[in-house]
Amino acid sequence: MSDHNVGVKDAQFAQTASTAQAAGPLAASGNPNYFRDASGNVLILNGSQAWNTLQDWGSNGSPQILDFNAFINFLTAHGHNFTLLWRTELPKFCGFPAAASSPPDLTVSPHPWLRTGPGNATDGALKFDLTKFDQRFFDRLRTRTQALSNAGIYAGVYLFTGEWLNIFRCSSDGYPFTAANNINRIDDGYAGGSKGTGSVTMTAPNAITGFQDAYVEKVIDTLNDLPNVLWIVSEEAPPNSRWWNSHQISHIRAYESGKPHQHSIGYAALIGPGSSDMALYNSNADWVAPSVRISPATSCGSGIPACKVNINDSDHSYWEMWKDTPLQNRNYAWENFLVGNQVLFMDPYVVYYPRENRNLCVSPTNAICSSPDSRWDNFRNNLGYILRYSRKLNLANVTPRSSLCSTAYCLAQTPSVG
Template identity: 80%
Template sequence: MPGLLTDLLLWTYPSDMLVITLVLAGWMLASAHAEPVSIEIAGPLVAARNPNYFQDTHGSVLILNGSHSWNTLQDWGTNGALQATDFDAFVKFLAAHGHNFTLLWYTELPKFCGFPSTASSPPDFIVGPHPWRRTGPGTATDGGLKFDLTQFDPAYFSRLRTRTQALGRAGIYAGVYLFTGEWLNIFRCSSDGYPFTGANNINGIDDGYSGGPKGIGAVTMIAPNAITRIQDAYVEKVIDTLNDLPNVLWIVSEEAPANSTWWNEHQIAHIRAYESKKRYQHPIGYGALIRAPDSIIYDSDADWVAPQVRISPPTSCGSGRPICKVNVNDSDHSYFGMWKDTPQQNRNYAWQNFMNGNQVLFMDPYIVYYPREGRNLCVSPKNGICREPDSRYRNFRDNLGYILKYSRRLNLANVTPRKSLCSTGYCLAQTPSAGAEYLVYAPSGGPFTVDLSAMPSSRKLAVEWFNPSSGASIAGDPILAGSSSRSFTPPFGGDAVLYLVDTAGHAASRISNATQGAQRGGPEAPHRRKSASYGAEGISGVFTRRSGTSGI
């Protein structure tokens, strides 16, 4: 399988940096071969000068791409039987596809109902563990002991830390969901055991739920109350558990009700204030709200957002602080129903987002059996959970890794979306008079043109084609720059990627924000980026010579 990670050679974990040396093998690409690749997680991510991306504390600008699934932190199961998730296998799965980002979900309901995994009569799922001890006295509506919301369950937080560390050792960033508002909005039932409903705790906390699939009182308040005090204490416990780990990003919730804006903003401010006293300050995310415009999350004080629009815009700016957000387009919100489209249409979604300056998360059903409409026909399901994932998504998963590999060849500090430069409308480029580079995507393949007039005809561009369907790359003959409408035709059918770069190497960046911050005494915090301005032509500078352009 292209992108197969076969051997973990060495890892060390110093106090400020995680260094993993991996051997990437099995790339069935023209002119490609396995070679060691060093992956670093160097301190928490901070805002890059290019507002589309984060950078690490070494100043390396990067994108975040990967799969996430519902049951990789807590266990799920039907028929009253939890099915343990093999988390080591999940980490290897992400690494095998070349991913560097996932989300760890917190499902707030001990039991949820109506999850549409089957065409009719969907089974109820149970979930565990949870953040609070179930001590009683008394029985909750799901049949377990009532929660004591003043006592945290060490097993939950130990698992959270251990799994976040395991991801870090593999060079993978973990977006940690603090809540999941969607479950409260559509998957509740009278026997769900939700900790914040009065019948399910011994602390007199009550969200006012009285039955039905919707019970959102715990996320729709407009001022602090008894519930937010419990929630705030829980959030602080999560931060205390993970703050010293460099591979963490926070995200408050996903698909919460449209009238949960006060609550979401409260948690963003609370996380920001509490972490300001800690060793690290991690980026804070805000997921799309149900039936609400994306402008709400763009106008928030989050550092990164996951909108509901299918293809995210080239910039994601609003009235909040920071003005511009890093945009991680999550198919969970933006591309529900993607399993009904063709593999090429699925790839279009990922590559078009990347060419617009954005990152991609795949709501991967992984091992949750979801036969409705053939969404996930994974292997050997038992109590709703499978032994192996469905191979139907293998190519899409691989393409998230392919995108990451091209992102590491580009100078992300300089490149910006430049749709006017190519007839396909999907192009990332930097265009100084020397050191230009272009990455072009043709969603349907076929002939297209690229404007190469930024550099004079005395300079040459190396040419590389990449086939997203097969994972194969083809080196072309170098061409002269200078043309304002150079024609290209992919040497294969279907969607295609073209990479062009000055044969002398692409232009490198001036001094990075992180380096400047270190010279001032520390890295720039994620929320300090206040300007939406960024030169469309990139930054001129010295050249970085490349060892070759034969494959990704």
């Protein structure tokens, strides 16, 4: 494809909802750019992901319950086959930049551990007991992951959210691993301000990793039998979290090795001074979500496997995409596809984000809307168009061939048979 205005509305790519259950677990295919499913079919993953699809978010201390069935219908209507389920670690996060002035503090629930007390945490609720899981969190995680599977949608499960620890902390956030917020004398060393990353920047196992590992094992026990799961360690952890990320990858792989399914493990971009996507490529993750706008044609390094499936997530790579034109947005998705990669859209969905008109969704109540902003529908549709077009290709044998077209964005099979 040599036309930069690719992926616009086209009747032949009309979206249809998926009815086939996800076939998995996904594993590396013979073509290192793509996964294969349990039947051996080589495929790409494309879709919208949103912040509040696992836990409820809301301002003024009032988390709003998401209509998850509506979210699944939204994904299938746009032809998507992949999303993420976020776990926001902070019970309250402060200064979310959705508004130009007076950015809101948002409350989040549920969480993996019971809040039993005695005593209150800094967010005003009971302190956490880190030895007792809150089964309601895990039941919701399983129910929603299974519902996605039934709709033919793969789910990347975020185990942690490092970015929130890096920029959204405050003295009243209630973070479970800060001593004031648990009854177990576990302390990440947080001393105030918007940053407190001690729980992801250790360089050897400690008391915190023990509780983190137990939580990860509980998540794996909850979801291991489901075919549509992919793991992803953390959203935008700081650059000095490399030991911790590697520890989590190794722990997930070891713990799942004795279970019926082994799911692919992802490593998302590290964000902050000194960060480099080479940390991802040199890791032992199976797939990566880098910070570069257009991912490379191959994503290889010194880890095992050497080459990773690359899913370019606009959350890390295309900040402020709302300032660009729809054409520029579309080109970002198609260009990534045509160099052998896949695309996730950091879709604001129903989180009200009026700053710079990012997401003027419908009827916001406590920062959560009743339905999404249609301004993003063209981009959402194009992710579905790419997915449908990919099914016309023999993905097992196509490779990026920049020399074959004027724009340098081209997938081709040589020889062009089969």
